Amino acid sequence: MRNFGYFRAASAAEAVQAGATPQVHYLAGGTNLVDLLKYRVEQPEALVDINRLPYGHIEELPDGGLRLGALVTNAATAYDARVQARYPLLSSAILAGASAQLRNAATNGGNLNQRTRCPYFYDVAAACNKREPGSGCAALGGHNRDLAILGTSESCIATFPSDMCVALRVLDAQVRLLGPAGERVVPIAEYHRLPGAEPWRDNNLLPGELVTAIDLPPTDFGQHYTYLKIRDRLSYAFALVSVAVALRLDEAGHVLDAHLALGGVAHKPWRVSEAEDLLTGQLPSAEVFGAAADALLAGAKGQGENDFKLVLARRAIVRACWQAAAGTPQSQSDKHIR
Amino acid sequence: MSETISYNNAPVPVALTINGQVHQIAVEPRTTLLDLLREHLGLMGTKKGCDHGQCGACTVLLNGERRVSCLTLAVSHDEATVTTVEGLAEGDVLSPLQQAFLEYDAFQCGYCTPGQLCSAQGLLREGHARTRDEVRELMSGNLCRCGAYPHITDAILSVLLTQQPAP
Incomplete structure (x- = not known):
């Protein structure tokens, strides 16, 4: 990798000041950034190490929610007793991703900001509009088995690879940011972007902005949730398709409220309110879940090698809805899908 | 003063306690913890696989937690404690996991073994596997790549079961 300068920030103000310079990246867990440096996909002039900033805690919020510090590791978040008790969907999604070693390093802020794993983005000899604006997209008509079926554009069909963020989308998390102009809060729905004509912009962070925390509102889904991840091997692989579901049911079993999101199929976690509205007031059935799946996948388009995702996604959505309705979430260690 | 600029x-000075010994060393910002261990300190037990x-294969214990040393920069870990495979045994007395790997025939070529051992040590400490x-x-x-997974799992389970209190 090319060498670079290094600055260890002692305060948030210092970090944001240094981070506002072009060609400077923030360094947290490094599990994605260091890899990108090795491939020369990223070639910054300097890194600002933010690991000593005070964002390493999980705190209660006055409204009954929880604030996840940006520097809390994915492992510490997934195994936190409060997260496991109140947000088991988030815990499950995190534990479905990466490996134990990576989860011990990767941070919550870094998980939001990780880059796509599209092979052409990593191959600096290939055309990629995300890596090099205007160079083209080698994935269109190329090896696109892992890539997107929803929200694509003519310049990019990359997927956003996070599992954690699919759960955050279902949980309506809020992302807290600090930048040169001060603090702001962005709903997770508006944090990540679709590729459009500017696929190099993964999210709506402004120059120098830093994620400081993720706020979770209070929820009462109980055991009516699941994170179902389908991949080429049973562990330690990115999703071909993943589904996060959280339901609230009345005593007779009618759906009062449904939240559904997909991972592995788009440039951001994919959620469609029309699909959720189709479930409201209904009793669980194959027809109702199938209709919701069709609405969630409306407009989906295969790219050739990934045409199978249309069928796989529909089946995974229906199965995940059954799991959530039954209160039998997918285990992340027993790999049988029931 | 915690602010360091390169x-x-x-090169940036870092102090690391590795297998109980303090090392003061200056490394370029791009140096991974893995390259520091192998290239600067000659600790070849930690393997560079991918x-x-x-x-x-490069798994070590960083402040007690298992981490892949290839994806972390050494400059980030000033004042950290690192245990590599060389630090698992007490002199000539193997750790319970090392002994179990021998007893259960948990390796063939052995290239992945240092990483397996450090990872398993981290797993035991975490306490999430039952x-x-x-x-x-x-x-x-x-x-x-030799596919020794069944025996690796047996070896780890044997240590896990001796550590768990009887129900």
């Missing part, structure tokens, strides 16, 4: 990519965080399925899932970050 202009012009100059160098991209996909195989687990069943065979959980050991397999929580060891999925360590690949073994």
